[in-house]
Amino acid sequence: MVKHAELDQIPLYAVGALSGEEKRKLEEHLTGGCELCEAELFEFQETVNRLPYGLAAPQLPAEMKERIRAKVEAVDAQKPSRIRWSTVLQLAAVIALFVIAGSLYWKQNGLLMEREKQLETLEAQRQAELRDLEAKLEQQKKEISWLRDPSVQLALLTGAQPNSKGKMVWNPTLSQGIFYASALPQPGEQKTYELWVIGNKGPVAAGVFAPDQQGSVVFTISRISEPAEGKLQFAVTIEPAGGVSKPTGSIIMAGTPL
Amino acid sequence: MTDVELISRITRRDRAAFDAFYDRYAQIIFGLCLRILRDRAEAEDALQDIFVQIWKEAERFDPARASAKTWIFTIARSRSLDRYRSRKSVQQRVEAETTDFAAVPGAGDLQQSSLMQQYVGRALEQLSKDQRYVLELSYYEGLTQEEIAERLGEPLGTIKSRIRSSLIKLRSLFAGERSDG
Numbered sequence: 052m053v054k055h056a057e058l059d060q061i062p063l064y065a066v067g068a069l070s071g072e073e074k075r076k077l078e079e080h081l082t083g084g085c086e087l088c089e090a091e092l093f094e095f096q097e098t099v100n101r102l103p104y105g106l107a108a109p110q111l112p113a114e115m116k117e118r119i120r121a122k123v124e125a126v127d128a129q130k131p132s133r134i135r136w137s138t139v140l141q142l143a144a145v146i147a148l149f150v151i152a153g154s155l156y157w158k159q160n161g162l163l164m165e166r167e168k169q170l171e172t173l174e175a176q177r178q179a180e181l182r183d184l185e186a187k188l189e190q191q192k193k194e195i196s197w198l199r200d201p202s203v204q205l206a207l208l209t210g211a212q213p214n215s216k217g218k219m220v221w222n223p224t225l226s227q228g229i230f231y232a233s234a235l236p237q238p239g240e241q242k243t244y245e246l247w248v249i250g251n252k253g254p255v256a257a258g259v260f261a262p263d264q265q266g267s268v269v270f271t272i273s274r275i276s277e278p279a280e281g282k283l284q285f286a287v288t289i290e291p292a293g294g295v296s297k298p299t300g301s302i303i304m305a306g307t308p309l
Numbered sequence: 310m311t312d313v314e315l316i317s318r319i320t321r322r323d324r325a326a327f328d329a330f331y332d333r334y335a336q337i338i339f340g341l342c343l344r345i346l347r348d349r350a351e352a353e354d355a356l357q358d359i360f361v362q363i364w365k366e367a368e369r370f371d372p373a374r375a376s377a378k379t380w381i382f383t384i385a386r387s388r389s390l391d392r393y394r395s396r397k398s399v400q401q402r403v404e405a406e407t408t409d410f411a412a413v414p415g416a417g418d419l420q421q422s423s424l425m426q427q428y429v430g431r432a433l434e435q436l437s438k439d440q441r442y443v444l445e446l447s448y449y450e451g452l453t454q455e456e457i458a459e460r461l462g463e464p465l466g467t468i469k470s471r472i473r474s475s476l477i478k479l480r481s482l483f484a485g486e487r488s489d490g
Contacts, residue, residue, distance in 0.1 A: 062476040063454060063469060066444065067386070070453035093376070098480040100378040102448055103341040105429030111339055112353060116331055119360045123327070126361060136368070 057088050065095035190271065194229060197222055206285050210304030212236070215266075217304045219285045221248075226275055228257070230285075232268035232304075237261070238289050245290040246270065247298055250279030254286065259294040283308060312377030319367040327364060335360070338385045344449050345389035355392050359385050390451040432482040440475035443468060 060077045063069040069077065081088055112118075197203045202224055208217030214234040221228040230246055238244050243261060247254040255277050260270040276296075286305040288298045310318075310329065318326030338359060342352035362384055370380050433441055446452045446460070454472065458465045 059469075059473065062473045066447045066472060066476060067451065068447040068454045068457070068472055070455065094480060095476055096375060096379045098476055098483055099448065100376070100382055101429050101432070101479070101483055102444070103337050103344075103382060104423075104425045105433050106337075106340040106344050106426070108336050108340050108423060108426065109343050109349075109352075111336055115335065115339075115353065115356065116328070119331065119357050120324075120328075122357055122361050123324075123364045126365060127322070 055085075055087060057085070058091055061088060061091045062095050065092060065099050190229070190269070193271075194220065197229075200224075204283070204308035206283075206306040206308045208232070208285060208287065208304040208306035210287075210302065212303070215304060217268075217285075217287060217306065219306065219308075221283065221285070221308065223283070226278055228272040228285075230257075230260075230268065230270040230272065232262065232270075232287070233266060235262040235266045235268060235303075241292045242289050242300075243292050243294060244268075244303065245288055245294045245298070245300075246272065247286045247288065248272075248275055248279040249284040249286060251281035252277070252279070254298050255279045256294060256296060259290070312381075313372050316367050316370050316377060316380075319364065327360075330363070331360060334381055338381070341382065341385050342389045345386070345451075346393055351392060352389075355385075355389050359388050362388065386448070386451075393451070432479055435482060436475050436478060440471055440478070443471045444475050447472060 057077055057080045060069060060073060064074065064077055077088075081092065197220055200222065202222070204219075204221045204223060206219040206221065208219060209215075210217075212234070215232065215236075216234065217230065217232040219228055219230050226248075228248075235244070238261065243259045245259045246257040248257045249255070255275050257272045257275050258270065260268055262268050284305060284307050286298070287303045289300040289303060290298070291300075310326075312330075312333075315326045315330045315333075319330065335356065339352060339356050342355040342359070343349065346352045346355060363381065366384075370377065375383075436444070443457055443461075446457045447454070452460065454468050455465060457472075458468045461468070
């Protein structure tokens with residue numbers, strides 16, 4: 052059962068006699084939406100509203116209406132465009148929606164751009180891998196075709212280092228070759244390995260190379276500076292970085308076609 | 310046009326509606342101001358302030374919360390009581406005090422009493438003198454129940470009961486009447 056001690060306070064509140072904590076509690080109760088007390092308050096307010104009608108009616112100054120009109124016009128002149136808070140709130144809500152939508156768009160756009168960059172990077176990596184695979188495939192195709200060519204020469208290269216081995220597959224018709232090596236140490240600071248094709252006219256530079264981390268080499272000789280004729284030899288020397296036109300360094304390994 | 314409709318038009322800056330509202334309430338509000346302030350010049354200033362406030366704050370009126378009369382009289386009473394309390398001269402306050410519930414300025418200011426005035430007056434006469442006095446002190450002087458109890462030297466519970474019983478009696482006397490707006 053709802054206890055309504057607040058009902059006793061309603062007439063006091065309506066006439067303005069309630070104060071302090073009692074007033075605050077009653078207002079809290081009314082704000083809570085008590086329909087009974089709201090109805091009571093309405094009735095007592097209407098009762099209180101009758102009191103001024105019981106007063107004697109004094110004469111109003113004739114110019115009072117005009118005075119008030121002038122004041123109202125002065126108020127409006129200070130605020131030429133009256134702000135309707137409902138309109139301001141609606142406008143603020145629309146602006147807030149745009150800001151939220153805009154920030155969501157930019158955030159989404161930022162995420163998309165980032166994703167696009169990531170995809171582009173991945174694509175570039177895939178392309179590089181593909182090119183690498185294609186190069187290897189071409190290499191292997193060449194090797195296979197050369198192996199079928201009876202004119203192609205095979206030479207095994209050996210040197211002072213027993214673990215280091217080399218193999219040259221040489222096509223004398225094209226003056227092209229593929230050099231393989233294993234267990235080659237790094238050449239050292241400011242040094243490089245250089246390959247030579249030695250014919251009747253002496254050594255011809257065939258290119259510089261460096262082994263990988265495991266000491267392995269697969270080096271394609273696509274052209275040499277001048278033809279090498281006669282019975283050929285192949286050699287690897289250590290030279291200054293960038294290579295030289297004629298060998299200066301020590302021979303690391305050498306060999307002749309089988 | 311109802312009070313609610315007039316106020317709604319005032320929110321749209323309808324000067325004709327504002328004039329109609331003035332015609333409907335200015336005199337009764339002036340009488341209220343005069344009763345509280347006991348000074349004609351002050352009451353005229355208060356009346357102007359009240360109607361300017363009505364013009365400025367019309368869109369704050371919510372018919373779901375209170376009737377138009379409650380809204381208007383609350384503004385009028387608050388403005389007048391604030392002005393009364395801010396008076397610097399204590400002497401003015403002392404001179405303004407009265408025990409006569411129907412005290413008004415000079416007879417020359419009076420208009421012929423209306424039917425409404427007679428009706429309300431007759432209802433008030435149904436109350437005891439003590440009941441009328443506590444209503445006057447709370448409504449026209451702006452005193453709280455505690456302040457009234459202190460001024461009259463009576464227990465708070467007595468004052469509460471007296472105010473309550475006077476309004477309950479007035480409500481029953483006014484029962485069946487519905488105010489416009």
